[in-house]
Structure formats: structure tokens, C-alpha cells
Amino acid sequence: MQEWWKKATVYQIYPRSFNDSNGDGVGDLQGIIEKLDYLKGLGIDLIWLSPIYDSPNDDNGYDIRDYYSINPEFGTMEDFDQLLDEVHKRGMKLMMDLVVNHTSDEHQWFKDHEDYYIWREKPNNWQSIFGGSAWEYNQEKGKYYLHLFSKKQPDLNWENPELRQRIYDMMHWWLQKGVDGFRMDVINFISKHPGLPDGPNGDGSTYFMNGPRIHEFLREMNDEVLSHYNCVTVGEMPGTTPEDAQIYTNPYNREVNMIFTFEHMDLDHGPEEKWDYKPLNLTDLKENLEKWQHALYDIGWNSLYWNNHDQPRVVSRFGNDTNYRYESATMLATCLHFLQGTPYIYQGEEIGMTNVKFPTINEYKDIETLNMFEEKKKKGTSESDLLDQVHYVSRDNARTPIQWTAKKQASFTTGTPWIKLNPNFTHINVESDLNNKQSIYSYYKHLISLRKEVDLITTGKFRLIHREHSNLFAYKREEEGRTLTVYCNFSDQTIVVNDDPKGDVLIQNYEDLVSNELIKLRPYESIVYKH
Secondary structure (H helix, E strand, O other): OOOHHHOOOEEEEOHHHOOOOOOOOOOOHHHHHHOHHHHHHHOOOEEEEOOOEEOOOOOOOOOOOEEEEEOOOOOOHHHHHHHHHHHHHOOOEEEEEEOOOEOOOOOHHHHHOHHHEOEEOOOOOOEOOOOOEOEEEEOOOOEEEEOOOOOOOOEEOOOOHHHHHHHHHHHHHHHHHOOOEEEEOOHHHOOOOOOOOOOHHHOOHHHHOOOOOHHHHHHHHHHHOHHHOOOEEEEEOOOOOHHHHHHHHOHHHOOOOEEEOOHHHOOOEOOOOOOOEOOOOHHHHHHHHHHHHHHHOOOOOEEEOOOOOOOOOHHHHOOOOOOOHHHHHHHHHHHHHOOOOEEEEEOOHHHOOOOOOOOOHHHOOOHHHHHHHHHHHHOOOOHHHHHHHHHHHOHHHHOOOOOOOOOHHHHOOOOOOOOOOOHHHHOOOHHHHHOOOOOHHHHHHHHHHHHHHOHHHHHOEEEEEOOOOOOEEEEEEEEOOEEEEEEEEOOOOOEEEOOOOOOEEEEEOOOOOOOOOOEEEOOOOEEEEEO
């Protein structure tokens, strides 16, 4: 199959927050259709759509009630068919979210097929990722079912071959409709360790991440479904090492094209959990990305991302979203897009959208955030300390609506948005970026076009330089005597590097060069030289 996805740039749409066409405050499929020319103009090749299936929305659509129906909030199947047609007309592709580790407890399967789920008379000690026990007692059946996420998201029993066949049938149905691939939600959780042993302090991850039959299941899925289509697959795989990824993404193993790893996203988490955050140590980030670049070179393939619907906004997280928002947003983009792999842009990233600081917990919607807040409040943590954690880490940072204009409700909706807008939409918005020559949007557009023009970005070998520098991320991409050298200043200090700046400047995020004699980087400056 043609590896078209290696030169592609992906754009993730979180439909609820993208664009509302009918004024009910919730983004929808017709709203996405209205903005396809905007995405085409940016240079996007592949759109990844977060779940749009029928769902009670306990976890914003990741709790699916019916895999064959569209959530009425987003529109109808006719709207979806039109969207797919309009995407393809513009030469772009569409990737669906495949959520098959669990369904909603309102799915018909949960009512009719007990053996499609995981039940126990007596629960083990596993804790849910969203807090509390991973087991829920079902009065009717007199036993407990497993839910690694919300209690309304019972885990599917992949040991059951009939269940697997039902999933493959559903995948065929969407691919025959014309979708171009799947992003697979926590796909490395589908194989649980037989016997479901207790985990240390309730952490069962050793027994449900990368389980004993995971490769068998993925190969079966590939043989039964994926190998019949020219489609792309990316597996979301928390707790996966580069060695694991070499197996998952090696084409000879027929599993997935690439995976989402989380190691680089966990580097600013404290020792206990993500809410216990700490400042990023840049040396750790460099070493982590270097490890992944080397591990998958000539074996598998990397997916590259800073943002998604589960992560806070990167310009607020690893950059400076006040004094140097343009500089740090474009520097972070440069750093990521010159690595080997397929880059993913999350909606709003291309205009430098920032974290939001709602003053009260009542304005947040995310189940994980609200559960954490209640649990820790009961244990005596002050509301102000908890809000600090929420402001920095909450998934809702990524879920505030796209800021299209400075007008009312940022032109996201004519009604009341399902979650409040970030108040900074009056100066951070798409319209203002499109009207400004030096904008984050135009910088992203330039980066995306370079990926199509410069083969070295796709094929070159990665080499980290200035390893020990605490504020500088610099690396080379090399192949057959050709070199790209990437310099990224991750600080608000000026950095002087004793490198000879020979070569042409391919892209930079300041308008001029300070010096031709040596590399001098202003706050959050990035420069790429081509030799």
C-alpha cells in the first residue's frame, strides 16, 4: 500500500468545539463543512475527527451507544456523507476515531450480550483512570463489570471472537463508506492479562496495557479489515516504550502505521500524577524525542504532536503565552515539524490558542477534572490550590471553542456555547491571523508546505546537538551530504551558540537575523538552516 501518510499533515477536529452551524451552542458536521476551505488553505492533507457517533456524552463521545449512528447534536448520516464527499472533493482525507476498548453502558450489546464485556463476582483492586474503583456493581446481574474509564464505559471482552468479528464488521462498514483510516482510542488496552491480578496500590496498568494477546488482535484486525484498504492507522497507546513501538509500527508486522506515545507529554507531571505538575526540564524532552527518533528510524514511523483534546495548550505549557506568544508558538511548531514522522495539529494550535483560567470549577465540563476536584476537596485540598491545578492541566484547556473572529461568541455560535469561550478571543482569533502577514497561522502554512517540498524532512536521520544546553533544543536532519540544522530557543533569554551559520535560512520566526558570524537566538527564536 502507498505510504501517503508519511508526507501528510493531520488536523484534529474536536467537533463539539469547532464550528456551530445551527446556533445550539454545539459544533456540528455542517459547521465543519463550512470551514473545509480554511483547512485546505492551511495545507492540511488528513482530518482526524474525534468521535461523532451516537453517545450519551458521559465522556464527550468516547462512550459510544451506537457505532452506526451519528450523534444528533452533530447532525445526520446524510450530513456525514456530505462532509466526506466535500473533504474528498478538496483532495483531503478523513480519519475516524475508533473506540473499541469500551462502549457506553447504553449500547445494545451491554443489554443483550453479557459475554461481550468483562464481569467478576468479586472485583480486583484496580483503580479507574478517571478516579475511584474500576469496577461497578450491576444490581440486575448481581456482579461487577470492569470500566477502566467512567462507570458508563464498560470494557469490551476481546477474548470473545464473536465480539471481535462484530467490531471488524463495523470497521468494514465505515471504510466501505469511504473513510480513509482510524485513530484507535487506547487500543493497547484491549488485551487484559488472564485472571486480572491485583495491581500495586490499585494500579492495574501492567495487566491491561500492551497485554499478552495485543499483537495477535492487531494482526487479526489488519488481516480481516485494514489490509483491504489504502487507509492510515494510528494507535493511541499510553505506557508504550520505543521497543514496543518498533513492533507495533514495523510494516512487516501488519499492525498499525504509527502510534501516539505519551512519554514526552508526561515530563512535566509530578511523581504521583499529572495534576501534581512541575516545570519542564528541556534536557529530558530532548533525550526523550531523540530516543523515539532513533528507535523508529528505518523500522516504523513516529506521530508528532504537542496538542490534542486531552492535553493543555502547548503555548501555555512549554512556551510563554503572554509576552512571547507568537514567538513561542512558532518555535514549538518548528521544533516538532522538522522531526521525522507525521505531524498532528490540534484545532486552534495554528493560531496559538492558550489555556483558559475559568474562575470557578462550575465552568468546567470535563469528567476527569470534576472527579479530581471533588476527590481532592474531600481530602482537604483548598479550592484555590485545586483551581491552580485545573488551570494548568485540565483537558478543558483544549476544549474551549475555536476563536474564529473577535465578534460575539467568537463567531463559533449564534447561541450559548456548550462550554464558555476563552475571553482572549477578542485578540486571538482566526480572522486576525488571516489578515496579518506575520501570524502563527501563516507560519504553520509555511511549515506544512516545506514538508511537501523538502524530502529531507521525511527521510533524513536525526542527530541531536548541544545536548547539555538547558534552554536550547538543536538538531540536524541528515542524508547523503544534505543537512537541515534546527535551532529552537525554549526560553525568554538570548542564547549565543558558537556554531558557524553557513547555509541558507529555510525558515525563521523573527523577521531578520541578528548576526551572520554566529548563531544568536532571541527569546523563543527558531531558525532552520539548509546546507
